[in-house]
Amino acid sequence: MPKLKNNLPKNYLINLANKLSEINQFETFPNPSVGAVGIDKNNLIHLGVTGKHGSPHAEFALLKNKKINFINELYTSLEPCCHIGKNPSCSNLIIKKKVKKIFSSSIDLDERVKEKTNRLLKKKNISLKYTKQPSKPSILHNYCNLNQKPYVVAKIASSNDFYSKHKFKRLFTSKSALKFAHLLRYQSDSILVGKNTINHDNPSLNCRLNGIEKKIAIFIINKNLFFNKKIFLNNNLKGAYVFHSEKNKTKIKKVGKFFKLIYFDLNQPVNDLLKVVYQLGYKKLLIEGGANTLSNFLKSKSINELYHVKNKLNFNKNGLLSIKKIVKDNKLPLNQVLNLEQDLILNYKSKYVHWNY
Structure with a gap:
């Protein structure tokens, strides 16, 4: 994904994460399609999306890029997962990479994630804030989990x-x-x-x-x-x-x-x-x-x-x-x-x- 100099407001960055989530939104089932935007220590922007067939997760794809310097802020269209399934836990990787601030446009109503990610990150002094501007893939994902x-x-x-x-x-x-x-x-x-x-x-x-x-x-x-x-x-x-x-x-x-x-x-x-x-x-x-x-x-x-x-x-x-x-x-x-x-x-x-x- 391209590098961009960051001089943008948080609202723009969360909307960018939402738009990124739509790239593969019909090809990631049963996983939700997620977009991620990272800001590194040089104030550059890095982008990630959920891969086709649901792997890798957007946050994982972004943070695993060895060319990226320390990510200070992370913007996601859906809060990061905290469980290990077919994919590793994005929250564990966030902790390992020492990300300090996360802004997510939506909570995740999946029982494996709901409220658990927030508790886990809070213990590690990582801030997680919700902007309550859910993306289209997140609305679908949460509708299914809720009902x-x-x-x-x-x-x-x-x-x-x-x-x-x-x-x-x-x-x-x-x-x-x-x-x-x-x-x-x-x-x-x-x-x-x-x-x-x-x-x-x-x-x-x-x-x-x-x-x-x-x-x-x-x-x-x-x-x-x-x-x-x-x-x-x-x-x-x-x-x-x-x-x-x-x-x-x-x-x-x-x-x-x-x-x-x-x-x-x-x-x-x-x-x-x-x-x-x-x-x-x-x-x-x-x-x-x-x-x-x-x-x-x-x-x-x-x-x-x-x-x-x-x-x-x-x-x-x-x-x-x-x-x-x-x-x-x-x-x-x-x-x-x-x-x-x-x-x-x-x-x-x-x-x-x-x-x-």
């Missing part, structure tokens, strides 16, 4: 007259809308679909954006473990998680050779299912599961954002599976409308997606 479930985004496409399928066309939205759908996948670490979507479409459910390779976990809701034979030839679906309530041991053994099965009473609240997804380490879930799946999650108030990709053409008699009632009954407030070639993208967003100190 013990992933942030949920849903997407569904329809014609102008609200049909989600066409008698003769499998894909009916524009190329730009298709790229937008893959962008949503890139911004997520997991996808959930229902049985009908899998069996009717046999989708790949991967992220197809030029220059980007990203593995996304797949979750399928299939109560009775019924899959068309062609599904077992789709290697993109191999190893996907399947929520089911089937008790036939023979069927379970057969299907379990291809999928990771999770027995789950599907009469339980949707939020209980989301907690299982979270416990498996996933923090941003994209629902692409069709009308029935979308309706169930909306009714349970489990969706944080909904994208309705609305084609400008009417299907009339060629239309199948109307979602008009689902869209009209949607209680999420309209947040934004994007005009994209032959499609409108309507973004509905919950107002309760935030957290307080």
